[in-house]
Amino acid sequence: MSLRLSTVILPVDRWHEGGRAKWQRAEELGFHAAYTYDHLSWRTFRDGPWFGALPTLTAAATATDRLRLGTLVTSPNFRHPVTLAKELISLDDISGGRITLGIGAGGNGFDATALGHEAWTPRERADRFGEFVPLLDQLLTEGAVTEYGARYSAVEARNIPGCVQRPRLPFAVAATGPRGLKLAARHGQAWVTTGDPSLYEEGTPQESVEAIRGQVEKLGGACAEIGRDVAELEKILLTGFTPDRRRPLDSVDEFVDFAGRHQELGITELVVHWPVPDSDFAVDQVVFEKIVTEAPTQLR
Template identity: 80%
Template structure:
């Protein structure tokens, strides 16, 4: 099992941003991700920086740490421009980028480009766009020249030379729990991401959460079988912080959480870098002990 972290883009690079990413590498995290949002929940009225520029800066400040988004969505992205940015980031990082990608939600990003804050896409409309977005992005990152008409996203004679450092393209970690998203994960993903069942986050129990996640993995397996693919080929990534569990509450709590989710088949656990007075508040000393010693306790 691997241990990774999410570093929110809420600090100026000159005021602790650089040092945080470098510390993530020093602590031995496998990957450091960041959210790809325009703003997010309780952080909306505070500092918040762009994901791709932040990851580009992190690429120049580190040498071993993998980097990624968790997750990018169609809410304010277009495959053509996103592909160009990702190819550039993959080059600058020396092939250390993973694209976490999902259908997006109904938060602030969903209406930021509207005239009046109205008209957020329905779940079906988000799924429709995601179903076009991922295959086109796959082609744009894999082929030198792409022309593809679409209802929502099109490309005409788009050139992406020389392509990704990672071949045939940088890996996709697809966040999905519904049937259409799981199909995309099975067809295009190198990894699958879940945050658990959101309905259980506040009122469920850890046991109920694990049962729900096991059900998601079963559905992923069925989606892979329908695509003629072995579900074991997909890395399984658990983004923490949205289940009834509190894995950063103590060292032992993390070991219990990681062990029970390893039994479910997860390859990677992702914990949020501590941010005081927020949903992601945690004891920094405990967090760093988890980073350096936590997985070794699993045997």
């Protein structure tokens, strides 16, 4: 299988002042998919413009024709399965069945406490994620759902006519721990990693590759436990958080080397950040587009 190349477009531009143009250009360049972060604010962008993920994706759906679209990732931090399901079914309809839901347990920074609750512990996040994903799966595949959980419930929640994609739109589950990997194995059509966060500051690229290799092996173990072939899952690496930093986007050769090493691990989709000037994602736009158009041919 050839390696797919996708992008993540941060929602930092007004739609009519450059926002629309980025999504349309992503389609023109031939990206497999374009994602956006589902946050209320994020890191160094907290004091600048930042727009909502689902309205942005709705606009992108009407501005493009072929590009797959999605979140990378949505989390329970400020979402509820019942309302999220309704919005996703609507978005899948508007896009003509081009939506992938990237979903993760969320973190404890940035916007995690924006609704006024205390930051959840890692155990609490895992517990909530363990309820959130199965209930969302059920809501997107059944016309009416009543389910009572410890943290999330649905009472005669109606989701007719359901997704355009059947039985529902695909889930790309971000996970590295045992509980999350089990959710990916059971409910995911894809799995997402950013690598090993502990290696970001002091690790080496080779250590990062070995860490991701270990993650892929653990995913395989989680699939084997339920009798599923791990090859059924797409394996997505969101780049920019490994020790390589932005180096793979310095040139076509650097990117092809980086991509090839990860393709050998079983990664099937690489996601690169669309350039954002004066930020951690500031790279040369001309070089970026050269990589997008030339690297895939070298990787086939």
